[in-house]
Amino acid sequence: MFSYNFLRKFSHDLYETQKEYGHVTAVVPAFHENGPTCSVWGDAATIVPWNLYLYYGDVNILKEQFESMRQWVDYIKDIDESTGGRRFWDVGFHFGDWLALDGEGDDSFKGATEDGYIATAYYYNSANIVAKAAKILGKDEEASYYSTLAGEIKAALQAEYFTANGRLALTTQTAYAVALYMDFAPEGSKERIAGFLKEKLKVNKGYLKTGFVGTYILNKVLSDYGNNELAYKLLLNEECPSWLYAVNMGATTIWERWNSILPDGRISGTEMNSLNHYSYGSVVEWMYRNMAGLHVEEEHPGFTHVTVAPQPDYRITACDMKYRSVAGTYEISWKVEKSGEFHLKVAVPFGAGAKIVLPHTGKEPLEVSAGVHEYSYVPEVPIIKIYSSKSPFSELLESETAMTVVENFIPGWQAVPVGMRDMTVEMLNDTPFVNLTPEQLEAFNTHLKNC
Known part of the structure; x- marks a missing residue:
């Protein structure tokens, strides 16, 4: 299916019903009177045309949909003005972080992140999109x-929502992810918020609790803010909730x-239980964007110029990607050898260009034109995990080979409290839970080197 034509028609239908009823309707196309939709879902009025422009490079979609995009933001602003003009959208019904796992009660449909926070964040995002679209169309006013x-x-x-020192008042995984992804956290606080998100995930043993709002951005935010290993862990988790849990159940x-x-x-x-519902499939975008490394650029819509910046991880040693853009087919493949050497191959289509960021090097990005470009090198920061007694104990437990060494040298490892497993083995050796002699510690490290 040619997605552009389908989504262009959808956007057209959305605007037609918007003109008829004065709001974005809950169902599009609307064949009978139905009420207004809410935040996130209604923001399709701005997000869909904007992404079509980015991915297909056709400014006509912005020309066709600009009035619809503008009217959606004006609709929210009218609600805002009627409730005091505080620049908030915190009234009316919202789905919020739908079907997140941190809501009250086991059968809750909504997550714990405040509806008003999410709705206002999307209000900001849509206003920003309309401003950018207007600039592209020459509508300066x-x-x-x-x-x-x-x-x-x-x-x-x-x-x-933010303290003077940059602490976010809401402490859910989704709240942190939205603040970083939509870029409204105060300057100087983003790394701190990323750290809070990391700790929030660690407390939950590296498992997500996000719903429809948080899940599609969670991995991207983790990779973009220095927590790429956690993003891979989310992808590769096998217990519920995770993508591989469903795969292992035959999905x-x-x-x-x-x-x-x-x-x-x-x-x-539970209710609301479709077995064919795309929302969580959005993790595939992260696989193309961060794992493989293909980034569309706002300055060059339609993939006429891209950034290629793979973010590999030791748990997946090879990746092959092919993307058929309107500018031609991009291909990216990378591989990590057991020796630690990294191989990258990038194919850029005729007439296009790319900025290639070689992972784990201090080199400046490489500007290349159409053709096939290959690189092989030993990264300055190893991609292959090298285990030792200085590794966090939790990392050793996640590796089958390292786990065998742990069981041989620390047979009572289960006694180590979960809250202490981020400590290194050397640190744990000063506690009652691990008791290795200097000779045993040396032998422990020797065996780990072979993992």
Whole structure:
């Protein structure tokens, strides 16, 4: 299917019903009267045309949909003005972080992240998109208006949810991810917020609790802010909730819920339980964008010029990607040898260009034109995990080969409290849970080198 034509028609239908009913409807196309939709879902009015422009490079989609995009933001602003003009959207019904796992009660449909926070974040995001679209279309007055509005919403979000030192008042995985992804966290606080998100995941043993809002951005935010290993862990987790849990249960489609099918093979008794519901499949974008490394650039819509910046991890030693863009087919493949050497091959289509960022080197990005480009080198920072007594104990437990060494040298390892497993073995050796002699510690390290 040619996605552009399908989504262009969808956007057209959305605007037609928007014109008829005065709002973005809950169902598109609307064949009968139905009420207005809410944040996130309604933001399809801005996000879909903008992404079509980025990925296909056709400015006509912005020309066709600009009024729809603008009217969606104006609709939210009217609600905002009617409730005090605080630059918030915190009234009415919102799905919020739908089907997240951190809500109250086992059968909760909503996650713990405040609806008003999510709705206002998307209000900001859509205002920002309209401002950028207006600038591209030469609508300078509208560009200035919506840029100013976006700035006011951003300031309101910062005043309400962030302390002077940059701590976010909401402490859910989704709240942290949204602040980083939509870029409204105060300057100087982003690394701290990324650290909070990392700790939040660690407390949950490296498993997500996000729903429809948080999941599609979680891996991207982790990789973009220095926590690439955690992003890979989320991808490769096999217990529920995870993508591989569903695969191991025989799934051939994406489920609406993480636990749509129980471990014993029974359909869970929860409502809202489709076995063919794309939302969580959005992790594939992260695989193309971060794992393989293909980044579309706003300055060069339609893939006429891209950034190639793979982010490999020791748990996956090879990756092959092919993407048929409107500018031609891009191919990226990389491999990590047991020796630690890294191989990268990038094919850039005729007439296009790319900036290639070689992972784990201190080199400046390489500007290349069409053709096939190959690189082989030993990274300055090893991609292959090298285990030792200085490794966090939790990392050793995640590796089958390292785990064998742990069981041989520390047979009572289960006694190490979960809260202490981020400590190194050397640190744990000063506790009652590990008691290795200097000779045993040396032998322990020798065996780990062979893992």
